[in-house]
Amino acid sequence: MSATVVPATIEEKWRARTVPVDGGHLMWTGAPDMRWQGGRHKASHVAFTIRTGRQPVGYVRPDCGMRGCVLPEHVDDQPGRQRTRAQLRTLRGLGDRPALCAQGHHQDVHGRLDQYGKAYCNVCSAIAHANSVGTGHGRIGTRHHGADRWRVALDVQARYYAGGSIRGIALDIGRTYRYVYDLLVLTDTRLRPRGYHREFHATTPRRQA
Ligand SMILES: [Zn+2]
Ligand SMILES: [Zn+2]
Structure with a gap:
């Protein structure tokens, strides 16, 4: 008898909509938001949860340089990215990041390291880039x-x-x-959770858009 396989878990459903590509990345082939048990879930968020076992905080992005990659090992949330940058700073003996750049942008949010480990401000860099192009x-x-x-x-x-x-x-x-x-x-x-001001929502966190 033929059987339509109904995914038993969100991870199973998610995996069925991914495809490995060259370079060890995993691309998402489904709709932007995956439906599961009445909720909508971003593929990147599911990937993050598969790796970490928890909901992401803020925006989930791949850090492998491949746009749209959802390999769980390649995605991170906002605190994760900030931690990685802090660790890189420590490894490279750069010490604690200054709170503000020369233009007053908050470096806990906008501080970045380039591929050579040199610190720069993401906003200043973007403004310089925008002016140059x-x-x-x-x-x-x-x-x-x-x-x-x-x-x-x-x-x-x-x-x-x-x-x-x-x-x-x-x-x-x-x-x-x-x-x-x-x-x-x-x-x-850093986005506040949805329904932040409504206490009855605080106990049932929904995915962040
Ligand atoms: Zn990747
Ligand atoms: Zn700046």
């Missing part, structure tokens, strides 16, 4: 490009860290929720 790549919209976009993004981030809600900031600056959200992701902002 003119209009930038404009991933977010058509009104703000390059360095301009970074200025808006940093303003949005500051409002968010000051306690502003994404919806409130969006209203304030006359843009959409999605627009503000994308800027927060772009600047590696």
